[in-house]
Amino acid sequence: MKPxxxxxxxxxxxxxxxxxxxxxxYKAQDRxxxxxxxxxxxxxxxxxxxxxxxxxxGGGDGMLLRCEPxxxxxxxxxxxxxxxxxxxPTPVGTVWTQELAxxxxxxxxxxxxxxxxxxxxxxxxxxxxxxxxxxxxxxxISLGNYVLTGGELxxxxxxxxxxxLLPGVLGGENSAAIESFSDGDNLEYPQYTKPAEFRxxxxxxxxxSGHHGKIAEWRAEQSRLRTERKQP
Numbered sequence: 001m002k003p004x005x006x007x008x009x010x011x012x013x014x015x016x017x018x019x020x021x022x023x024x025x026y027k028a029q030d031r032x033x034x035x036x037x038x039x040x041x042x043x044x045x046x047x048x049x050x051x052x053x054x055x056x057x058g059g060g061d062g063m064l065l066r067c068e069p070x071x072x073x074x075x076x077x078x079x080x081x082x083x084x085x086x087x088x089p090t091p092v093g094t095v096w097t098q099e100l101a102x103x104x105x106x107x108x109x110x111x112x113x114x115x116x117x118x119x120x121x122x123x124x125x126x127x128x129x130x131x132x133x134x135x136x137x138x139x140x141i142s143l144g145n146y147v148l149t150g151g152e153l154x155x156x157x158x159x160x161x162x163x164x165l166l167p168g169v170l171g172g173e174n175s176a177a178i179e180s181f182s183d184g185d186n187l188e189y190p191q192y193t194k195p196a197e198f199r200x201x202x203x204x205x206x207x208x209s210g211h212h213g214k215i216a217e218w219r220a221e222q223s224r225l226r227t228e229r230k231q232p
Contacts (some may be wrong), residue, residue: 001032002117003032003033003034003035003117004033004034004035004066004082004106004117004118004119004121004162004163004166005034005035005036005037005084005117005118006034006035006037006106006118006120006159007036007037007038007039007077007084007118007119007120007121008036008037008038008039008121008123009039009041009070009073009074009077009120009121009122009123010038010039010040010041010123010150010151010152010155011040011042011052011123011125011150012123012125012150012152013038013040013150015152016038016152016155016156017038019156020036020156020159022171024163024164024169025159025163027169028163028166028168028169031168031169033163033166033167033168033169034159034163034166036159037077039073039076039077041069041070041073041075044068044069044070044072044073044076045069046066046069049067049199052065052066052067052069052070053065053125053126054066056127059179060127062126062127062128062129063126064126064127064128064129064130064152065124065125065126065128065129065130065133066130067130067132067133070122070129070130070133070136071086071133071136073122073150073193074086074120074122074136077120078120081118083117083118083129084116084117084118084119084120084156085118085119085120085138085139086119086121086122086136086137086138086139087119087121087122087137087138087139087141087155087158088121088122088124088129088133088134088137088139088140088141088151089121089122089123089124089141089142089143089151089154089155089158090124090129090140090141090142091142091145091147092140092142093139093140093141093142094139094140094141094142095142095143095144096141096143096154096157096158096161097143098161099228100141101161101162101165102165102186104116104119104158105163105165105166107165107166107167111138114207121151121155121158121159122151123150123151123152123155124136124150124151125149125150131209140152141158143157185226185227185231186223186227187223187226187227188223188226188229189218189219189220189222189223189226190222190226192196192204192207196208204218206218
């Protein structure tokens with residue numbers, strides 16, 4: 001089976017590699033489930049200093065990513081794989097959800113699934129980017145109503161949330177199916193492990209009963225209550 005590929009266009013590949021080469025993401029690469037490439041945007045910079053940014057027209061603070069290096073970097077990847085689609089972390093994008101992660105992973109049963117096998121993730125920096133860059137973006141994605149210094153952290157979140165849904169990545173067959181947000185906005189029920197009592201806090205008796213029907217009812221009720229408490 002062909003791995004799901006991510007190509008990261010970034011000024012700071014060294015900031016991404018430690019996380020992507022650890023834990024389950026390392027195992028997913030080692031098992032051939034995903035593949036990750038890095039493109040250093042600086043390699044496509046302009047002039048002797050390999051510049052990738054400039055001041056905004058109309059004035060204002062900060063610097064903006066220029067079109068030329070970004071277009072050149074993306075086109076260099078698409079030259080080898082024209083079907084690759086571009087993700088841009090940006091405050092103006094669609095808010096990332098578990099449902100979207102499932103669609104991007106191609107495991108959202110009953111709904112149209114993405115057939116893409118290769119995502120290019122552009123990691124912006126500085127104050128922002130030239131708006132014309134949006135013309136080559138397929139999926140503008142927002143992680144929420146806050147601003148970060150760059151696109152590297154959103155890129156890690158996007159890759160992690162997609163990868164963990166792919167078959168063969170997590171240990172249990174249902175590990176990704178029974179959890180928070182696997183069914184709309186529902187939150188997962190509380191879970192416990194040994195010891196049965198710790199510093200006066202006891203595991204609910206129903207979980208120790210061995211009665212699977214009652215355990216299922218308790219979990220469903222706890223999930224409902226948790227979800228209701230979190231609703232605005």
